[in-house]
Amino acid sequence: MxxxxxxxxxxxxxxxxxxxxxxxxxxxxxxxxxxxxxxxxxxxxxxxxxxxxxxxxxxxxxxxxxxxxxxxxxxxxxxxxxxxxxxxxxxxxxxxxxGMGSARSDDTKSLKAAVVDWITLSNEVLSPPLQRNVKSDRGYLHPRTGELLCPVNLDWNDEKIRRELKSGHLVPSGDMWPRFLFRNYEYNLADPWDGLLRSGLLVKAYKHVFTSPSSVYNGDGTSKSTKSSNARIHGMTSVTIPSIAYIATQASPVRFALSSGATFSRTDKATDSEYFYELLIEVLEDPEEYVEVSDLLKWWNQQIFPSYQIHHRAVHRDSVAAKIKDRRRLIAGGSWKAMEPSSSNSSQSDGRSPSPGALEQEAQS
Structure with a gap:
């Protein structure tokens, strides 16, 4: 007891x-x-x-x-x-x-099945088919998962490269980033930031983990589930750099779900997960990359949290709200001077717009 x-x-x-x-x-x-x-x-x-x-x-x-x-x-x-x-x-x-370990384990199990649907092209089937709860036939052993996992600096269409990746003679290290990190799975050699960490697969995985599996297929990112999402439980209203890296790494496990490994650990040699994860964060937290990372985070927040854009929209300089804030700022600084009200219209002599009733009376007279 x-x-x-x-x-x-x-x-x-x-x-x-x-x-x-x-x-x-x-x-x-x-x-x-x-x-x-x-x-x-x-x-x-x-x-x-x-x-x-x-x-x-x-x-x-x-x-x-x-x-x-x-x-x-x-x-x-x-x-x-x-x-x-x-x-x-x-x-x-x-x-x-x-808690950290159970989250990794639960996310691995959950995403292992879901990722099969996400990597299947519309109106097509995977050939050969992948079992949703078996990973032994994934990784470089399958043409679709192999293509997505293949580092961008290697040519998956090269038969020798494919053969060496499948056999394990060639084991990419954590600094050889896979194709699935990029928008449309395409890497721009001239601009490595182009599309980096903006793939639809990553967005689906992020929603699956943080805002519920049902939100993956909702255009506005909302969840149909009556159960509180992980983001809501913890008051999460914006994306963090480590959370993007978490989703991109086996821990979350897009990279791991595509691979053929059965278990996840920080020391796994097949996917070099810890180095991959830490290097992603190192790049994203580099002050020299501030402009690109700020743009990336803005993009991510728009994908994951529908209300983010509303809360972070810039107010037009000529709007009433902006004028009220300007007035308060000037008053606080002691430089506010009330402007003379316009006298072009007798109904506006007090500086206010005429009421609907006043306009109606004018129209009847």
Whole structure:
């Protein structure tokens, strides 16, 4: 009975749910115990002014940001860590890690079947057919999945390349990015940013994981499911860079669902998942790529979150709303001067538009 209660407590601990979202949107390859231990120590030194954020290396700054994001995802976690002992810290880390692992496992299982439909061309069938719940015949063993997984710097139409990929003599590393990352699965050698991470396959997978499987086929991205989506449960209203990388990597597992591997791990040699994932994030978080990445994130948000465009639309400079904001800004700065009302029309002498009733009376007179 005691053991059963303990297992139930672990399964229902909110930390597991927080870990699932952390792995999907912040970091999927993360040693949580180390992240928390270093985060606590670093926070203490910062608060005591023994160090400043400027003293942190780029890696330390990135780790600290991930630690703060973890605290933000889990209300009350910071106090729990500050007042707990080493056993409490280890329990928290274990639950977060459990959540991350279960999310990867669940997404792998779910996408394994769904991806078969997405890679089948309209009004066509795959030849040979793929079984929805079997992956042993995928990867470079199948012409369709092989074509999509083939690195853009290799020619899938070259029989020798295909043969070496199928046999395993040629194993692409994580920095050899596959064709399915690009819009229409086409790579522009002259401009590597052209269509990068804008493929329909990625968008479908993202919706499947974050906004529900039913939203994949709805043009406006809305879900028909009565169950709250992962995005809604965690208050997610915009796409994150790591979440795009998560979807593109086996962890989510578009890349993994196309491959023939049966299980996912951070050390798998066949697809070099961790390197692939981290390199994607490194490129997308590079300040030098800010313009391209900002445009990419805007595009993604428009695909996934229908209300994003409404909330982020620019207000026209001549609109009433803009004029009201300008007026308030001028008043606050002490430079507001009321303009004389127009006297061109007696009904507008007070600076206001005539009411419908006044217009009706004028028309009758």
């Amino acid at each position: 005691v053991l059963r209660d303990h297992i139930h407590r672990i399964r229902t601990d909110p930390l597991v749910s927080h870990g699932r979202h952390f792995g999907r949107t912040v970091r999927t390859f993360c040693r949580v115990h180390t992240l928390i231990t270093n985060g606590l120590s670093r926070t203490m030194h910062l608060e005591l002014e023994r160090i400043t954020k400027e003293d942190l290396s780029d890696v330390e700054r990135a780790d600290h940001h991930q630690y703060q994001q973890l605290l933000g995802l889990s209300p009350g976690l910071e106090e729990r860590l500050n007042t707990g002992n080493e056993g409490d810290l280890r329990y928290v880390a274990d639950m977060i890690t459990k």
